[in-house]
Amino acid sequence: MKRHMPLGQANPPADTRLTCRTLGAYDWRDNSPITGWLVDWKEVDAQLVRKVDPARNTWRVDIPGLPKGEYEIQVRSADGTTVLHTFTDLETRSFPRNGAAFVPSNVNTFPGTNDFALNGAIGGYLPDGREDPIAKIIYVTHENVKTSLPADVFTADRGTTANERKPLVIRFLGTVGSFETVNSTVANSGTVGPSWLNANRMIQVGQGNGNVTLEGIGPDATIFGWGISTSGAHNVEFRNLKFDQWYDDAIELNGTSSTVRASNLWVHNCTFGYGQNKHLALNQDPDQAKGDGATDITNHARNYTISYNKYVESSKVAADWRRNRFNKRSLWHHRPQLVRWLGGKDPPCAKRQDSRV
Template sequence: MKKLFVLSIALTLFCTGNTFAMDIRKSSGNLECAYVEWQTVSGAARYNVYYEQTGGEKTKIDDKLIRRYPDYMRADALGLKAGVYRLTIEALDESGKTIDSATTDCLDVKANVREGFAFTDGNVPGAYKMDGTPKDGARILYVTENDINKITCEVKDKKGKATTYTGLGDILTAYSKGYDKTPLIIRVVGTITDTGYAGIKDGNYLNLAGFNNKDRSLENVTIEGVGNDATLYGFGITLKRTKNMEIKNLGIMLFGDDAVSLDTDNKHIWIHNTDFFYGKPGKDADQVKGDGSIDIKYRSTDITISFNHFFDNGKVMGCGGATGEDENLRITYHHNWFDHTDSRCPRLHFVTAHIYNNYYDGVSVYGIGNTSSSAAFVERNYFREVKRPMMISGQGTDKYDEKTGTYTLKGTFSGQDGGMTKAFDNIFVNEKTKLKLVYQTDNATQFDAYKVESREEKIPEDVKSVTGGCAYSNFDTAADMYESQPDAATDVPETVCMYAGRTEGGDLKWTFNNDTDDEDHNVNAELKTAIVNYKPQLIGYQDSPTTSINATAIEGTGIQKYYDLTGRKILPNTKGIIIVDNNKRRYKILK
């Protein structure tokens, strides 16, 4: 008790008595990160930002984590283990002297939920440890629109010789040979476009691929966004022959095919806290919102999809190759926000799936689609205005003809054989739409899911799907099943809405109109316009020479004022840059 009292006093002293000389706009802790925003300081040439825990030393963050926006500065500290932190900002003049400083209040940093099939057999996907800090020896690369093709990194070859490569595309090509297993963290700063990145694969993807699926796979890579505005615009990410990979905290907009494609021989992959918006329209009628958000197939297994925000996506997740799999893919889906999506949340084909604590928020066509040889354990999810929450191909509401009262339809989402779904403790709220859900307690054969009274209850072996004769594997009660502690279904909306997607909900926020959008699966014209017209607000990061310019018009002149990263005014002929005024007149500014 005495130790707890002393700790309480230390924490109180740590969190109080701060002097706010400069103007801090806001600050907060989040999932293994913390941030602070402040107003620029007159006379400051640069800033230093530090983080510290109770009783710990101050640690300086990288300069590229310190960024300027039109009317404020921002810094994010990443790779923090759970705990209580403070951030301190120092404003320095040109001689390096501190002219102002401020320290935040205490910020509560929480841990990511690391569980599911991706974390089985002792694996930790990505370049971070289980505690959220970088793995030993991890390399960190910062990429922006202006320098993604200029950054450098050493990569070792078969003999251990290190060669320096330039540009993210060439760096990843060197890593793809599969000899260098050094953990790699790729941090995206601001927006990167398909026209700005020279390493685009097939016009659609940032390519993460290994040489083979045995000893030379690409391993231990995290690609993550910095702050709330990191965006891939016009392209997505593809993985092939990879292991222990992590994708997080990104907004992906107007991608060409899939936003994230796990195509062939990927294992122990974690995709989380990402915002998925519309893709580019495809050639087929069902691709008007893009082909799909996440595609998982061809021996890509041991995957965790968690805390993502899907904005009105059409075909959200198709999981399992079209021609089948050698063995079932093992995938966990938890705490995702299916925000007025249409279908495939997910669609399973030769998949063993654990689906829990997801928020189905106005899903217009169907939620979970279970087909050939798939086993799905669906527990403690919250379904709001979802007409068909769970479907098994070839039976139940998939076959039911309301006009005749018979099970004679060809099927509403798949002509494939059916799998088997176990359902436990889910919540359904349908005030406007009629819930179409049949359990075995209502119809012994033509059901949409087999409802159990406890997590441990097994489905009898003689219970099989109508088409294909698939029995439930009872994987979730097997001795080798991973541990999980799902939240109560009543808590799901609040938790998911708070943490799903990018930090702070991202910089492009959208609230759907439930009265019109719950049952509408057409493209939301206003949302599409917002995505097409999306403009990044980032001006630049500290010491970036090509992006540190902010222009504001001077009324009545057509000329603009220009400011550097620290807010100091730049006059014509004083800096080594080129500017353009409102009338498109060019000014060459000499060094």
């Protein structure tokens, strides 16, 4: 439940500080007031304040984690007290939260312990949409991708108990990633991304490492040349991200096995271009001309919602397949927007699945 609030034509000096407060915020679940929160001015993380047009000296701020309500933003000088400008009447709205991803995990009838997502797919946020005060927050740019996303990013400083990890929010700024050529190995492709990309150019959240939100900041957040797999993690959210030129899949919701059956997964408000041309470069099947799946659901992933996404020329939009059955509730919510989909192999489809569209 996030709303981006741009500064528009504001031109603050580079050393200014931004603060925010609410004039009234509400829980999306029952519209009850959220009391005692953000009633005083709170400084916005410096990473969220960016110059977006150097020629016009135009800046932008994006503030995730604001439940629906009314807010004010102040631009202050470097001393933190002198007010340079105040923006008022700023309204946020709730993300629609519908479908299988929001069924509490203990309601499901699958085997094993079911207490890992009692509030549904909230990722690294609180159930009412606020930023969790104990969450670990990481900002990722193209320049710092190797250090900000190390191999232990989904486990470090998050506790030792599987499925009870400290909430984690990973925020992407600008385009993150690049590659030089389509090649069967990471090393020979010249790919720039996390140092631990696997052969499919993906990082893996991993079994037991859920309670994660991966989100883009602003309209330009793009993961370029690589992708992300949940790989058995419960309670994972992807939002406001663009994926382009991935090698295999952009997003893979992977349940791992019939004993893990990772669940409560939410992909929403994302944009997908298309993947690398492995047909031309590597002589793979013609259906690999634009990479593999944009959003693939596989290996017993359960209780997920795919909503409000845009697919731009993707030839393999999504498939729900490969042993993906047994209590597999899903929702494709708000018909995926297909832009110039040219009859590729995988429009949104489900096999052996209890799906709702």
